[in-house]
Amino acid sequence: MTDFKPPLALRAATPSGWAAAALADPEALLSDHAHCEKKAALTALNLAKHLGDMPHAPALLARLADEELDHYRRVLEGLQLFGWTLLADRGNAYAQALHRLASKGLLDQLLIAAVIEARSCERLWLLEQGAAAHPTLGYAPWLAFLLELERCEAGHALAYRSLAEEKFGLAALARLDWWLDREAEVVRAVPWRSAVH
Numbered sequence: 001m002t003d004f005k006p007p008l009a010l011r012a013a014t015p016s017g018w019a020a021a022a023l024a025d026p027e028a029l030l031s032d033h034a035h036c037e038k039k040a041a042l043t044a045l046n047l048a049k050h051l052g053d054m055p056h057a058p059a060l061l062a063r064l065a066d067e068e069l070d071h072y073r074r075v076l077e078g079l080q081l082f083g084w085t086l087l088a089d090r091g092n093a094y095a096q097a098l099h100r101l102a103s104k105g106l107l108d109q110l111l112i113a114a115v116i117e118a119r120s121c122e123r124l125w126l127l128e129q130g131a132a133a134h135p136t137l138g139y140a141p142w143l144a145f146l147l148e149l150e151r152c153e154a155g156h157a158l159a160y161r162s163l164a165e166e167k168f169g170l171a172a173l174a175r176l177d178w179w180l181d182r183e184a185e186v187v188r189a190v191p192w193r194s195a196v197h
């Protein structure tokens, strides 16, 4: 197993036992992930509205939203492939806890998006390792997809961090430091389930 390097310096590593817990109910895992990808696309489009004064930001975020929609479609197709249905959205306690801590408007929205993308990247890597360790689970077709997703979400984390830095300068770096501590607290507090977060 190679070491994982998250795109942002996350301050709480997910324990290795997490992947087995998440993979215990793959229909729930993929359903939840489909909802997350759709929300990620909507987040990018929503943030683009607020960054119209930065010439390259709307196009960058449109491209990011396009990638998330592609992930959404492909996760839905994966559900179909396995003969599963899209289960109801049970909400995302992790993201909700982060948003409850936000108090600095657009800066916090960009940084929350950055840390969620970075955590997604770590969790996808763990799922990939977990699925590879249990080939009998029938995840083989998913390994390449998970790896591709993981690389994509890493790029998204860096894009959101760059946008925050461009827009808010040094204040963004100080606030990111604060968010990395909060994210570590939140991720340790949220119970494990068959979901990426």
Ligand SMILES: [Fe+2]
Pocket (backbone or CB within 6 Å): 037, 040, 067, 068, 071, 149, 152, 153
């Ligand atoms: Fe995605």
Ligand SMILES: [Fe+2]
Pocket (backbone or CB within 6 Å): 040, 068, 117, 152, 153, 156
């Ligand atoms: Fe993403």
